[in-house]
Amino acid sequence: MPSTPSAQDGNSSQQTQLAAEVEPHQCAVSDQITDCVALTNVATLGAGPGYAALQSMLGQTQSQNILMANMVSAQKQNAMIGMTTMTQSVLQLMNRRNY
Template identity: 75%
Template structure:
């Protein structure tokens, strides 16, 4: 009795004829290669936002550095003005007594 053909329901047939040796040829790829390609792609895709955040943080750090330098300079100038004012006040007080 002849065998019935496999059912055609949109799925691949599970029937593998042994007469086609090219169908049995499979190309296997090493897991190391696929892992390295996946890691490279993820690293490349993840680098953009990381570099953008780094640039933003570097800009903020440089701005704060300039701000602190200006604050130190202003404090130094105020101290010099204060010492000069005190010296001039003492000289004027000493002149009045004599």
Template identity: 85%
Template sequence: MPSNSSAQDGNSSQQNQFNSNGNTEPHQCAVSDQITDCVALTNVATLGAGPGYAALQSMLGQTQSQNILMANMVSAQKQNAMIGMTTMTQSILQLINRRNH
């Protein structure tokens, strides 16, 4: 008997797909406004994310380049300071070792 009732449920759902006029054209399925809004917002968010990601990648590349530039500037400043100290030390040693005439 339970299989018979499920068959009747299937038949009733199939009968709901037909127009009340008796035509065999199926009803058009109504879509909820919430689903439509959700899909529209998802599509807009996807379209809007592309330029944002491109700008982010550009800024990230620029930041990394500036970090490397600053690191190179600090390294060059340190090397120049060492060369300056070495040159000053050598110059003072030459002045001290020079014979006074």
């Protein structure tokens, strides 16, 4: 009951022929698709340092805004203290008796 060699050769040659026909069809990729994938990968890799720099600059900007707001507030408080001190000094000079 051994099988004939010609039957085995026919099956393997058919499988090889099918694999040869299918393989070029699977590997054929449009140039537009590869360009799109390549550009997407490059854009993703290039975006990381850009986002990191953006976050750093945004944090620095927010810190400077808080610093400026605190400086304006301190300047306003110093101006009020100066006005109050001057007013009290003038009142003391006016209440003094002249001998």
